[in-house]
Amino acid sequence: MAVHTFINILKRALDEEMSHDSAVHLLGEDVAAGGAFGVTRGLVDKYGDHRVKNTPISEAAITGLATGAALAGLKPVLEIMFIDFATLALDCLLNQTAKYRYMSGGQVTLPLVVRTQAGAAGGAAAQHSQSLETFFIHIPGLIVVAPSSPVEAYGLLKSAIRYGEPVLFIEHKRLYTMKEDLPDDYTLPTIGQARVAREGSDITIIAYSAMVQTALEAAQTLADQGISAEVLDLRTLLPLDMATIAQSVSKTHRVLIAQEAVLNGGVAAEIAARIGSELFDELDGPVERVGCPFAPIPFAPELERALLPGKDDILRAVHRMVGHA
Amino acid sequence: MTQQTLEHWQQMYRSLWRIRIFESQVQRLAAAGEVPGFPHLSTGQEAVAVGVCAHLNPSDVLYTSHRGHGHILAKGSDIEATMAEIIGRDTGLCRGRGGSMHLVDAANGVLGATGVVAGNLALAAGAAWAAQAQGKSDISVVFFGDGATGAGVFHETLNLAALWKLPILFVCENNGYAEFTSREEHSNVNHVSAFAAPYHIPTKTIDGNDLRVVHAEAGAAIAGIRAGQGPYLLECMTFRMAGHYVGDAQQYRSKEEMAAMLEKCPIERLKRHLLESGIDAAELDAIQNDATQEVLAASDRARAAPRPDPASVMDDVYTSPALHAITG
Ligand SMILES: Cc1ncc(C[n+]2csc(CCOP(=O)(O)OP(=O)(O)O)c2C)c(N)n1
Numbered sequence: 001m002a003v004h005t006f007i008n009i010l011k012r013a014l015d016e017e018m019s020h021d022s023a024v025h026l027l028g029e030d031v032a033a034g035g036a037f038g039v040t041r042g043l044v045d046k047y048g049d050h051r052v053k054n055t056p057i058s059e060a061a062i063t064g065l066a067t068g069a070a071l072a073g074l075k076p077v078l079e080i081m082f083i084d085f086a087t088l089a090l091d092c093l094l095n096q097t098a099k100y101r102y103m104s105g106g107q108v109t110l111p112l113v114v115r116t117q118a119g120a121a122g123g124a125a126a127q128h129s130q131s132l133e134t135f136f137i138h139i140p141g142l143i144v145v146a147p148s149s150p151v152e153a154y155g156l157l158k159s160a161i162r163y164g165e166p167v168l169f170i171e172h173k174r175l176y177t178m179k180e181d182l183p184d185d186y187t188l189p190t191i192g193q194a195r196v197a198r199e200g201s202d203i204t205i206i207a208y209s210a211m212v213q214t215a216l217e218a219a220q221t222l223a224d225q226g227i228s229a230e231v232l233d234l235r236t237l238l239p240l241d242m243a244t245i246a247q248s249v250s251k252t253h254r255v256l257i258a259q260e261a262v263l264n265g266g267v268a269a270e271i272a273a274r275i276g277s278e279l280f281d282e283l284d285g286p287v288e289r290v291g292c293p294f295a296p297i298p299f300a301p302e303l304e305r306a307l308l309p310g311k312d313d314i315l316r317a318v319h320r321m322v323g324h325a
Numbered sequence: 326m327t328q329q330t331l332e333h334w335q336q337m338y339r340s341l342w343r344i345r346i347f348e349s350q351v352q353r354l355a356a357a358g359e360v361p362g363f364p365h366l367s368t369g370q371e372a373v374a375v376g377v378c379a380h381l382n383p384s385d386v387l388y389t390s391h392r393g394h395g396h397i398l399a400k401g402s403d404i405e406a407t408m409a410e411i412i413g414r415d416t417g418l419c420r421g422r423g424g425s426m427h428l429v430d431a432a433n434g435v436l437g438a439t440g441v442v443a444g445n446l447a448l449a450a451g452a453a454w455a456a457q458a459q460g461k462s463d464i465s466v467v468f469f470g471d472g473a474t475g476a477g478v479f480h481e482t483l484n485l486a487a488l489w490k491l492p493i494l495f496v497c498e499n500n501g502y503a504e505f506t507s508r509e510e511h512s513n514v515n516h517v518s519a520f521a522a523p524y525h526i527p528t529k530t531i532d533g534n535d536l537r538v539v540h541a542e543a544g545a546a547i548a549g550i551r552a553g554q555g556p557y558l559l560e561c562m563t564f565r566m567a568g569h570y571v572g573d574a575q576q577y578r579s580k581e582e583m584a585a586m587l588e589k590c591p592i593e594r595l596k597r598h599l600l601e602s603g604i605d606a607a608e609l610d611a612i613q614n615d616a617t618q619e620v621l622a623a624s625d626r627a628r629a630a631p632r633p634d635p636a637s638v639m640d641d642v643y644t645s646p647a648l649h650a651i652t653g
């Protein structure tokens with residue numbers, strides 16, 4: 001068993017996949033230098049600058065390039081430094097990458113992973129802090145993964161690289177320094193399957209990415225208050241694992257969905273709608289959501305803290321839903 | 326002319342006619358309501374397609390634009406399967422999922438047309454990178470219009486291709502128009518080849534309606550690319566004889582402009598040259614007839630082919646069958 005930070009364990013996943021499969025290539029701005037957060041640091045020394053490729057600041061072109069390379073036999077892992085700039089890659093991801101297999105009538109496969117980094121932390125402010133996953137869950141043909149911890153990131157990245165579909169892999173910058181043990185008998189997760197991060201019986205809290213950690217902290221506090229909360233970690237936002245959600249809801253009959261993104265048209269809205277239509281009879285009350293108030297992410301620490309949804313918002317919502325213990 | 330070069334040019338003459346007849350047939354079928362959507366014809370631009378694609382192997386990758394029927398036929402894709410796709414049949418190249426603007430024939434190295442102007446450029450560079458990374462001698466060729474040079478990704482891709490010395494041929498078909506607006510109204514830069522210089526990409530502007538010129542220049546450019554010299558940009562000046570899309574009456578163009586364009590018809594020009602070289606007019610007529618019969622017969626077979634089964638509509642959104650039933 002060894003302890004890893006999120007950053008180091010991602011590097012380990014990339015290293016293992018590159019040594020396991022010579023088709024895997026890395027590209028992105030600064031990746032040969034390690035990337036903005038050091039995830040790829042040192043890989044160029046091991047694999048050479050033909051497999052770890054620095055690119056110009058051309059999000060549209062490098063996303064097209066990675067897509068074209070995947071169509072022609074490589075398995076590129078592209079890094080888009082901040083999800084805020086994935087908007088510049090969106091035409092390609094939406095109009096080409098996600099649709100190519102379908103438009104060609106199944107002639108091609110597109111094994112591509114686009115790693116990107118999202119979320120608010122440390123005063124990154126309005127253009128470097130967003131949670132934009134909603135844009136991508138709207139696109140048939142994409143897979144969207146959002147890991148919640150170092151070990152989860154390790155397994156999900158390796159599974160994503162092997163998966164053979166275009167995958168958007170969203171890392172939360174607040175998790176980068178988190179440490180976790182990697183068990184010796186670790187087995188890779190299946191893309192598309194959620195996990196029960198903590199078992200409980202009174203309420204289900206559904207979360208993903210860094211919000212899973214927040215939900216786990218809240219569940220601990222709730223346990224001290226006599227409320228047993230189950231925490232589901234979605235892992236994949238597209239597709240949604242409705243089977244695991246159904247299992248949990250059938251047990252707890254109450255659902256709170258927590259996300260860092262603004263609520264309008266978001267992941268939580270989608271899940272709430274599906275629970276409403278597929279699991280209505282299981283519910284003892286309305287599905288509730290916690291998310292970011294409808295504003296850009298501010299800069300000053302007091303403002304950033306004031307805006308972001310956190311443990312207290314989850315606790316308040318749960319108390320409203322189940323009553324105080 | 327030697328027997329060999331004679332046959333070569335006859336072959337090319339046939340290729341030009343195949344495309345011309347194919348496009349006329351698409352036009353006819355569209356007028357009859359048999360073509361869903363809005364196909365863009367390459368009528369008048371056949372010499373670029375034939376002159377460039379004559380140098381390609383099936384394993385070379387081709388990307389084209391929304392005006393791509395000619396390029397795909399010139400690379401040797403099946404006429405019937407191409408037509409079947411354009412009219413939306415199950416036997417079409419893409420089983421009726423793509424249509425005119427999304428033709429893909431992967432087995433023949435045609436990785437596709439695109440409905441997003443300039444959306445093909447970076448993908449083509451990706452194919453070139455893959456060939457380079459895998460140590461293959463294949464090259465990538467991308468056809469695009471003059472209008473595509475207004476897109477940022479055009480410039481991003483030129484920069485990347487030059488920087489990474491990618492084996493890619495950029496072929497701009499400069500027909501002077503993007504939809505209904507002339508080049509002059511789009512840019513102060515008249516010649517697309519001017520964009521190559523800052524990136525140190527070798528380039529030439531040529532008469533794209535002279536098949537012999539296109540063939541020679543594309544051949545030289547492709548030889549250089551295969552020899553590892555990196556990208557090349559070939560600007561072919563040409564004319565869009567059938568309008569932007571089927572049904573465009575081109576009223577924004579003057580009578581004089583239209584007449585001058587017909588004078589430069591690439592097929593007529595090759596024909597004049599072949600006649601001057603001593604080839605029999607009857608022989609050329611026979612080639613034209615043959616090509617016509619070949620295309621019309623293929624078109625008839627395509628039209629008789631079954632339409633896609635509505636029950637298959639969710640096929641191939643994802644590779645994994647387990648994902649086919651997902652609703653998000
Ligand atoms: C990104 C984008 N913007 C606009 C359009 C609509 N559109 C289709 S073709 C076209 C003109 C393209 O001109 P050009 O690149 O010169 O090609 P040509 O049609 O002349 O072959 C436009 C504007 C589009 N398909 N994609």
Ligand SMILES: [Mg+2]
Nearest residue numbers: 470471502503
């Ligand atoms: Mg044009």
